[in-house]
Amino acid sequence: MRKQDMWSNGMYRISKVLFAPTQLGMVLDNFLNTLPLILPMRHGGLDIPGAKGEIKITATTRNSGSHAATHCTVPKAAMDQIMAAGVRLVIPDICHSELFKDQIKTSWSGIVPAAFIAVPVKVDHEALGMLWFERASESGYDYEEEVHFLSMAANLAGVAIRLHRTFSRGGQAFAEEQQEQQNSRGEERQSSARQRLLKNDGIIGESPALMAALETAKFVAETNSTVLLRGESGTGKECFAKLIHDHSTQRKKPFIKVNCPALPESLLESELFGHEKGAFTGALSQRIGRFELADGGTLLLDEIGEISPAFQAKLLRVIQEGELERVGGTKMLKVDVRLICATNKDLETAVRNGQFREDLYYRISVVPITLPPLRKRDGDIPLLAKAFLQRFNEENGRGLHFVQSALDHLSRCKFPGNVRELENCVRRTATLARSKTITSSDFACQTDQCFSSSLWKKADRFALR
Missing domain, CATH: 1.10.8.60 (Helicase, Ruva Protein; domain 3)
Structure with missing residues (x-):
């Protein structure tokens, strides 16, 4: 398998693990023990210091290999360096590192010459902690691809941790609260309450598959994270997008939707970004685009998998920079939009086939939610x-x-x-x-x-x- 395919498949697997509707401890354990299936690592860990009113998070991989250390303590100086500067740390051989000279004699003594790679766990440019792993040291090896992949995984982990912390109640995880509520009710009463809740949101049903998707949707609604709704045609992706908007802090702002494949590329650019008077034949007046109309609110890009690679590049710039130019315009406009994308397409295959940009895929697939058929x-x-x-x-x-x-x-x-x-x-x-x-x-x-x-x-x- 090509490395690009391996990274794409690995990121998809990690995103599914991180945003599963379960307790945070189990989520992070599953996350860390998925990493060795993708990276050539022997041991790794996640360290998140506890802020005011928050519990410190420390987790490590379960590695039973003969060279794995039983207890690998990352030097405080290394962690401080990563947290303070918010930058990655790559040490090709810890045996020759001043940062590890004390730990080599104790907690890392069971490891043969090893490389240490660590990246900050960031959310909204804030470093929450660090994600690290150690691997066999290789002279002259370029670790750049592994560092890049670990950084993306760390950012996803940061979003998952922030979501769980946001919804914690009195130090008790949101998932635990939900479990206690379910256990305290009778089955008939619980079913009735669920039906009323779903009908109020325009979504009807009480199956476990639907409830899991609904719980995740409401879980992420209170954040500004980009959501990718996946599922077959007719599964209710637009209804879920509206539900997320209605339960978000942007609920009083506009909810704008665009069916991407319904318009040719030339009109789609004008529809999303707007145009100035005289920008092209037929542009008789200035037009405000959907991104501007959704400013402060939510924009749903339905069937995003159908847009052309050329337009994907233009869309990526707006998503990354939060700014755009109207067609035929010269003024840069700032927009603040909560983006929800929807697709029934296998985007991983599209990325492998060169039909969908890999960088755009990672931008829109921050929190994927799969809707059940x-x-x-x-x-x-x-x-x-x-x-x-x-x-x-x-x-x-x-x-x-x-x-x-x-x-x-x-x-x-x-x-x-x-x-x-x-x-x-x-x-x-x-x-x-x-x-x-x-x-x-x-x-x-x-x-x-x-x-x-x-x-x-x-x-x-x-x-x-």
């Missing part, structure tokens, strides 16, 4: 079907309802188009219903009139991967 949301289809039918009744002055056998039939369907296809199925069936009671015989698939069923085999193949 409907076929993996056990028990949610009847809830959704009833809600869609109720909406249809309210819009059309009807009083239709499902019998249980009809709901059971829907639950057995594949729905490769996910929630969007289910809603269409309910509306079609309700529109053609001859009585107020909808039975399983009223569905189009019972008379071979459901043309989308031809996609079910494709969904089955996908599910078996």
Whole structure:
């Protein structure tokens, strides 16, 4: 495997581990023990000093190799150097380092000649601590790629730690609070509360897969971190983006959305960045772009995986610098936008194939959230079907309802188009219903009139991967 592919796959694996909806201690343990699968390291650790009211975090990899030290203490001088300056530290051989001369005789005595690499863990340009690892020392070896990868991993870890600390209550982790609340309620009461909560946010369901995605979304909403919503078409990415906005500190500011593939590249640039009068043929007046309209609020870039590599470079600059120029303009404009991106595309494969910029991938995939397809949301289809039918009744002055056998039939369907296809199925069936009671015989698939069923085999193949 090429190194570029290895780094891309490794970063995707790390992001999934760091933003799993579980306790911080377990998250960091899993994170540290994922690193040796990617980097040629023998031992590593994470050190985060405790700020006021916060607990110090110290974690190390579980390395059972014969050359691993049982207890590797990083010199305080080394940590102070990294924390104070916020810069990385690379020592090709700790045996010849003044920083390690005292530790070599004690805690690092079991290690053969080793290189030490450490980077600061940063959030919003603030150094929270450091992430480090040691590896076999190689004369003349260039450690730059490994340092770059470790820096990106450290930044993701910093975001995860900040999120957990933000949502801590009285020193108790957010995930622990949620677990205590669930244990204190009866199953029926908990299910009812969840349904009410989800309906209020426009998302209906109570399956474990959906609840995990929802918990992560609300967990990150209170921060300014960029979110990448992933999932098949029709899984509700736009609804989740709106939910994140509504639970964020920008909730009173604009929520702007752009469907990237709906516009050709020339118009997409004008749509996002705006243009000046006379910038091109037909530009009869100045236009404010979506980035400016979303200033102080949230911008959703839907299906970002479909934009061209040329436009990706322009978009990357705006995301990195927080500033833009309107098409045909010369003035640099500052914007402060919380970015949410959505895609149903396999971006890792697109990066490997040169179709999507690697640097842009890392910029937008800070907090990835994968939305489950409907076929993996056990028990949610009847809830959704009833809600869609109720909406249809309210819009059309009807009083239709499902019998249980009809709901059971829907639950057995594949729905490769996910929630969007289910809603269409309910509306079609309700529109053609001859009585107020909808039975399983009223569905189009019972008379071979459901043309989308031809996609079910494709969904089955996908599910078996």
